[in-house]
Amino acid sequence: MSVFIHPSAEVSPRAHLADGVRVWNQVQVREGARIGEGCVLGTGAYVDAGVQIGARCKIQNGVYLYRGVTVEDGVFLGPRATTTNDLRPRAIFPDGRARGADDFTVTPTRLCYGASVGAGAVIVCGITVGRFALIAAGSVVTRDVPDYGLVRGNPARLVGAVCPCGERLRRGDLNESQGDDGGEPVASCAACGTSTRLGAAVRAVL
Secondary structure: OOOOOOOOOEOOOEEEEEOOEEOOOOOOOOOOOOOOOOEEOOOEEEEOOOOOOOOOOOEEOOOOEEEOEEOOOOOOOOOOOOOOOOOOOOOEEEOOOOOOOOOOOOOOOOOOOOOOEEEOOOOOOOOOEEOOOEEOOOOOOOOOOOOOOEEEEEEEEEEEEOOOOEEOOOOOHHHHHHHOOOOOEEEEEEOOOOOEEOOHHHHHHO
16 A cells, blocks of 8 residues: 655654555644555644554544544544644743743644544543444534444533444443453444443443
């Protein structure tokens, strides 16, 4: 496989793009960024310095990934989804002097394997979005999202659970007896048949 970079994109020679990466119109990829095999970056996406992106991610138009963000394999980011990296941003010091690039504290954020972030969602820094979690479009996420959790709103609240295939899981999908071995109970997806162990926080909102 080879890397495709649209002529209008700006990719730093100090960024690392793995095989099969496709970078479309007006994308900017900064120095030190690493993008894994088979990723697609849609028009106008921005990948800041040092951002780490795993393999087979789909980063749609206008997504902003700022320094301190780690994106694991298989993550989907919908159009205009945005991350942040400073919990107390200021343009100036109290005396009016302008702040420079080194005058803020990066707070890391992690989007775990298979997670999906809906269009226009905002991910406030310092949180972890769990494996195969789903963030509804337009949500503002201010706290950790558990594995397989479905969150929505501003601020985003945990409202349900999703299968790795994307379908919503219901209370009737849960087999409590399969947790008798000390592990978490298993939910079986009616759509695809996948069995998923759900944590207590997610089970509580089914």
